[in-house]
Amino acid sequence: MSIYQDYEQTLHEIADDLIRRIKDNNESYYAQNGTKVYEHLSCRIKSDESMREKCQRKGLQEDVHSALVELKDAIGIRIVTSFVDDIFENLEFIKSIPYVSIINEKDYIRHSKPNGYRSYHAILEVTWDREDVKGNFPGKYYVELQLRTIAMDSWAALEHQLKYKKNVENQELIVSELKRVADDMAACDVSMQTIKNLIHKKQ
Amino acid sequence: MKILLAEDEKELSRALVAVLTHEGFSVDAVYDGEEAVEKAKTGVYNCMIFDIMMPKLDGVSALKNLRAMGNVTPALFLTAKSEVDDRVVGLDAGADDYLAKPFSMKELIARINSMMRRVNKYMPKQISVGSVVLDTEEQSISSENSIGLAKKETKLMELFMLNVDKALSTKELFNNVWREEDNANEDVVWVYVSFLRDKLRAIDANIQIEGEEGGDFTLKIIS
Numbered sequence: 001m002s003i004y005q006d007y008e009q010t011l012h013e014i015a016d017d018l019i020r021r022i023k024d025n026n027e028s029y030y031a032q033n034g035t036k037v038y039e040h041l042s043c044r045i046k047s048d049e050s051m052r053e054k055c056q057r058k059g060l061q062e063d064v065h066s067a068l069v070e071l072k073d074a075i076g077i078r079i080v081t082s083f084v085d086d087i088f089e090n091l092e093f094i095k096s097i098p099y100v101s102i103i104n105e106k107d108y109i110r111h112s113k114p115n116g117y118r119s120y121h122a123i124l125e126v127t128w129d130r131e132d133v134k135g136n137f138p139g140k141y142y143v144e145l146q147l148r149t150i151a152m153d154s155w156a157a158l159e160h161q162l163k164y165k166k167n168v169e170n171q172e173l174i175v176s177e178l179k180r181v182a183d184d185m186a187a188c189d190v191s192m193q194t195i196k197n198l199i200h201k202k203q
Numbered sequence: 204m205k206i207l208l209a210e211d212e213k214e215l216s217r218a219l220v221a222v223l224t225h226e227g228f229s230v231d232a233v234y235d236g237e238e239a240v241e242k243a244k245t246g247v248y249n250c251m252i253f254d255i256m257m258p259k260l261d262g263v264s265a266l267k268n269l270r271a272m273g274n275v276t277p278a279l280f281l282t283a284k285s286e287v288d289d290r291v292v293g294l295d296a297g298a299d300d301y302l303a304k305p306f307s308m309k310e311l312i313a314r315i316n317s318m319m320r321r322v323n324k325y326m327p328k329q330i331s332v333g334s335v336v337l338d339t340e341e342q343s344i345s346s347e348n349s350i351g352l353a354k355k356e357t358k359l360m361e362l363f364m365l366n367v368d369k370a371l372s373t374k375e376l377f378n379n380v381w382r383e384e385d386n387a388n389e390d391v392v393w394v395y396v397s398f399l400r401d402k403l404r405a406i407d408a409n410i411q412i413e414g415e416e417g418g419d420f421t422l423k424i425i426s
Binding site: 084109110111112180183184186187190191193194197198 | 353
């Protein structure tokens, strides 16, 4: 039996509905402005195995309550945009979805992590017409949302490789160069947005 | 290239203005130490030439005051005194060079040009204003966050940070940052101010560049 028990079906329903709405918004944005508001959209339900591993790592019981209430990333959505402002455009849209409320936001774009990591993180609380683990109806479910630009996304992919590779030569140098590149990429992201605004006279 | 000249002998001042202007410098002439301080506080100069003996405030005190305010513009003293001690007092007050009267105009110009060549070496590698630190060698600014700057952005940011609260015209900014570029025109100033504004926002800086396209721009600390 999966750690999510019978609630797994509901996780899929919620993920599918959110994805549909975010995609529809992209299409209507395109119809209006001739540009997309994001480039890539991905969604995953955390696998049974990695959810159990995370419960252990966090010192939680390996059960459905931990998986759906204590930990809030059973559903994960990532939106990757071309421009920095598009991140906030998508965020505003998601905030406007009636069953969504945001319970936690972390702006690692303005306040990047010391290693240079940039991204916008939010935890969504979804009120859904199904019972939840605590027996509430309608129930409360959680979604981890990550928003970032293409530059931030490729940087994060590279940093991920470093994190999971053991015995990297010149570790310290690589870490500091990676940080420098993160700042350079952020500079390009900001400058791209500035140029876009200058083209559209939004300065 | 803009020079602030403080020389109370009218004849000499006129002659210096004529020669320096002929050499392609633009010169603001003042006639006492107090005026010199006032001008240097509001204007942007590439170089300052001060006489030592002046009414109201002598040249050494004027320069001391300016250095205490954070002004790092290269300065040269003109001095009637040629005693070693007097030259030392002038250099210790923050002057970069001195010239004893009477001097030849040729030598003065050569010394100004030599100071200009050395100017980059005098500039601090890190400049702080408000929460922001500019690292001119790494070409980055940081506050809550750090971000890379392009070469011209660094030059422009440096100019703003060395001249906090001063209104700098588009022309002045252009002349200081892009004067050696062949194909640039003054429109570039607005584009680069826009780049810097967004980068300052991106690092959550507590300073901002105020002003409108084509006009004067002022770096201010937001309280």
